[in-house]
Amino acid sequence: MRGFKFAVLGALGAVGQQMLNMLDQSDLPIESVKPLDVKQNNGKKLVFRNKEITVEEVVEGSFKDVDIALFSAGAEASMSIAPMAVQEGAVVIDNSSAWRMDNDVPLVIPEVNPHDLDRHKGLIANPNCSTIQMLVALKPIHDRYIIKRIVVSTYQAVSGSGQRAIDELISQITGFVNKSPIESSVYPYQIAFNALPHIDIFQDNGYTKEEMKMVNETKKILDRAIEVNATAVRIPVFRCHSESVNIETAKPIDPHDVRLLLKDAPGIRVIDDVGSLKYPMAIQAEGKGEVFVGRIRKDYTIPNGLNMWIVADNLLKGASLNAVQIAETLIARNLV
């Protein structure tokens, strides 16, 4: 198999770093990796598969010799740079929200809708982290029981807001321990020892953009008929998002059957033995590629209802790993 030339835009960010890690650990036939940055970080050295690579500033022509470009540079940068990269011949897998709802752009979770890649036109969008982990867990359930409605409340880690937010939580708890003042700049309020019912900006309908991503991306990826009611909350966790998910299905659903179903499903690890206090947790999912599912139990308030607790590493399956898995799928299906 021929080797592929990769680029990573936003190579110095929290997700970009993980994209390089995930490429490094993958079995992909990688000929080269070009780390790119939108800012003046050119000259900065990184290591990839034991070789030093140098960050370049993205310019016209940066993608001329690139097969697959992984983007994690925010929506604004993506709006202008992705079309250029596609023009120059690269297939772009973009982690921002810029293109997700574009009809010409497949929005893909390889375990859920890999076939949507067939119609790609050079640009593929990586879904939002909260959506990815929820849909990996719900796809096998939807296939068997038909999900009609989802009520989800999230418990999201600060790394979803990037390295500066991780630094802010560290600085706030250090301030608490050292009895010095607690300052906030990434978030509007203190995140240490707090829960913020506010992720991304508020829309006119009273929901945040993060909440509406879960609504709209679920429809695009899994099934337009599924209704999603979401509340997205930031909590003082460094890494891994947790989700309290309630579903209503068309067919009768049984927790025991769902446990067996999910155990055999791709990308999922069931941790669900409450008698032995086994359930998914953020601190255990860190650094792992699977989506962890537990607390699977009947919802007794409706005829066909189920609750579960879904945890995944927001920087891996929620971002970088899913992007690399899209690249793997593209290559395996001869779509590059």
Add this chain to the structure above:
Amino acid sequence: MRGFKFAVLGALGAVGQQMLNMLDQSDLPIESVKPLDVKQNNGKKLVFRNKEITVEEVVEGSFKDVDIALFSAGAEASMSIAPMAVQEGAVVIDNSSAWRMDNDVPLVIPEVNPHDLDRHKGLIANPNCSTIQMLVALKPIHDRYIIKRIVVSTYQAVSGSGQRAIDELISQITGFVNKSPIESSVYPYQIAFNALPHIDIFQDNGYTKEEMKMVNETKKILDRAIEVNATAVRIPVFRCHSESVNIETAKPIDPHDVRLLLKDAPGIRVIDDVGSLKYPMAIQAEGKGEVFVGRIRKDYTIPNGLNMWIVADNLLKGASLNAVQIAETLIARNLV
């Protein structure tokens, strides 16, 4: 009005301390306060209304000269001591779960079901913290729109597990800052930088006792017809529980009307202006007696649905303050 003789059992615990504070700050005609403890802490000195008071070990006869006894010494102690206290002539307001579902024991939130106090037989139960704040917010809504079903996910503070849990979180974050090992004993796993979908013990049906308290106490306090589907989660917050609450009502419901309704309701403060980033938060509710409600918005997935974010100080309205308000109501209604 005559003065009343109070006792506080568990006076040295996190909630017991707040019971003394709440009594101190109340307008109640208090003749005396006797701090009691089940352990050998007798001799320990506390200050109440600028007077030194001495903690006594609870013994037979401790309640002979007591009008109202506030209990916060856990379910086990309450099972044996509450009947004795009632026998000795005190009216007991118990904060534990021991008596809550007993048919002979009123379970009361003064803003919600004060009339249930009329039939008391000497023993009154204080509801669970998560239930109290949810029902204070939902009572006016139920009265007007008839709530049929509640789906709630909680974000609960460690102070709900007592002073040792507060100390454990402090010790874990101090360990993190000082790069020393993180140890857990109150919780089965690290709580710092984590979310534990596990509060109180697991039941055979897969739910925790905390979750079933919200189900059963809601039925007893507000309306047997209301179905509650609960997921209770501990997060690394010191004080104040937050709740993501979704409701389905029998009548059409509008967020704007609900905001106006709650603004005039007792014990509630509406903080809901997302355009100015105003929503309830744990760090702001600390030390306050009201239940804070925000993020009030239509649930677009069902005909009559609404979401809201409810925050209250679990040690105050969720425990000590509600108990003192029960005492105030008993006195105002001549039920002592």
